[in-house]
Amino acid sequence: MSEQAMDPASSPLYPIREVSRLTGVNSVTLRAWERRYGLIRPQRTPKGHRLYAREDIRRVERILQWLNRGVPVSQVRDLLEQAEPTANDAPPPDISDWESQRQQLLQAVDALDNDTLEALFSRSMALYPAGLCVTELWQPVIDQLEERWSDQFGAELQRRLLESFLRTRVGIRLYHANQASRGARLLLLRLPEERDLLRLLLLALVASASGFRVEWLDTDLPLNELPLAAERFKADAVLMTSGYAERSDLIRRQLPRLAEQLEMPLCLVGPVARIRGAELENTQVATLGNELPAALSRLHGLLGR
Template identity: 25%
Template sequence: MEKVTGMAQQHFLTQFSDKPRYNTKAVAQETGVPADTFRAWERRYGVPRPQRTEGGHRLYSERDIATIRWLRDRTAEGLTISQAIALMTDGTESSLGWLNTAVDTEPHTWDRLNSRLYAALIDFDATRAEQILGEAFAIYPLEDVFLKLVQPMMIEIGEQWHSGKISVTAEHFATQFIRRKLSGLFNTYNITDGRGLVMIGCAPSEQHDLGALMIAVFLVRHGWQVVYLGSEVPMRDLLETIRQLQPDLVCMAASTTETAIQLLEIGRAVLAMPAPAPAFGYGGRAFNMNPQLTNRMPGTFLGRDAQEVVDAVADILSGR
């Protein structure tokens, strides 16, 4: 890959205003990075570079926020912060290649990002996909990237696979690429002591768990402690784990009518457990496509996407 010059990086960052306007709390909310973390980056590495008010309070620019988001995602991928800073300042590594795409003159609309990411993944081009995602993360909040770019793109890939327009291998490649991103973020943000314990898994025959994993990422970013169980969770083992861990909420996902029906028995069993029984919630593409399924289900339908689930979890557990 062609070397990314310092001039290209500078060009990229100039897309963002350097006017100081955001306080520390706002930056933490926008980026999902704790204030103590990016203040430590500032002290040790001089990045980001907030300005100070007359009273000595930090004020950050959009450029600072883009910088913090980029560093956040590099550390989520496994780099140390010092390595990520070195990449940003040196500009010689191929993993910064996304800066070249970021400086093109086309608007960064969701439709355009979607078509570019889709094309990269069905071409088995992980490097180009990394570039496009890196660009999106630098410009938009993490939740928006997953809800407005990744989720629609994966739905499109699934539909194209079902219609025979792309191969099984292309669908698997795309799924594993996104899974690695979500897993890295989950491991970065996951905590051992949060607002409450939420257990997340999929119906016993449900093999598609990206939606559930995305929910897990969103919840840990909002301070919830999450135990993520993944796909195909047997009912017997689930109930035993609930007895052992005593979560506040059990959240189960299903993408087809067949797997959604499996959650009927699970929901009844969870809610019938002796006190302190957890709350039971469910969601997934099956319920979005066929809302009538919710009429039969015990527990609470948590919403149509990961952000709605976050809000529903807060409502359910606020009274417990």
């Protein structure tokens, strides 16, 4: 099946993989919206394969508009029957469930409760796009936890539990996504002062959901070996992340020098990009910002894809 019309006598019909590519919503989520909530009703081939019309794609885009305004997926169906949301529309009051999920996630980390972590991760990733899950749930919780962990007994245990949990779940997703993706290949690394993998794992998750093939290193790599790593991984771009300002010498001298040596873009993502962006304006280091979905969108533009 292709992007072209499946029935010349009707409007074009698209297979689920093409709808996923066009909208950024993975096929698992599209099927969940159909089966659990009746939000979309694609046609079927005689063999049962889903086919989506242009109107179905527009409906998916409307669903995303409501979800981006904090509306729980369970309440979107009624809103779809109303006028389409505009940029100035606010969601109806007291219907967002993100705050409730954030509190549940915080409690699960406090209690070292792997079962609840699994349930929250699986549910959120099945019902919402990965970028929205990270922006509304995982990143805010990790930011809050990092504030607590500065002086909390047992913080290191909580940190390592969450890191181990996300490493496994994100790793599985990356493995399968990389097999199917034909997007640009990214090499992801931490900057030296980043003490754990949490921010890197969230970046990997959103990058993969944005259509990139992702390779990442979970150990520190000497900067002088980065050009070799980028070459061997056949990277189209190198992304580095940190929640800290990092050393001035690294930002002002070492990274700009490294960017000049690489044959592909060197990009900073995360708080470090916001904190140090002004100092890198006249260098070849690209600062993509702190908000991950927007950062990956900028990267698509940078790579011209």
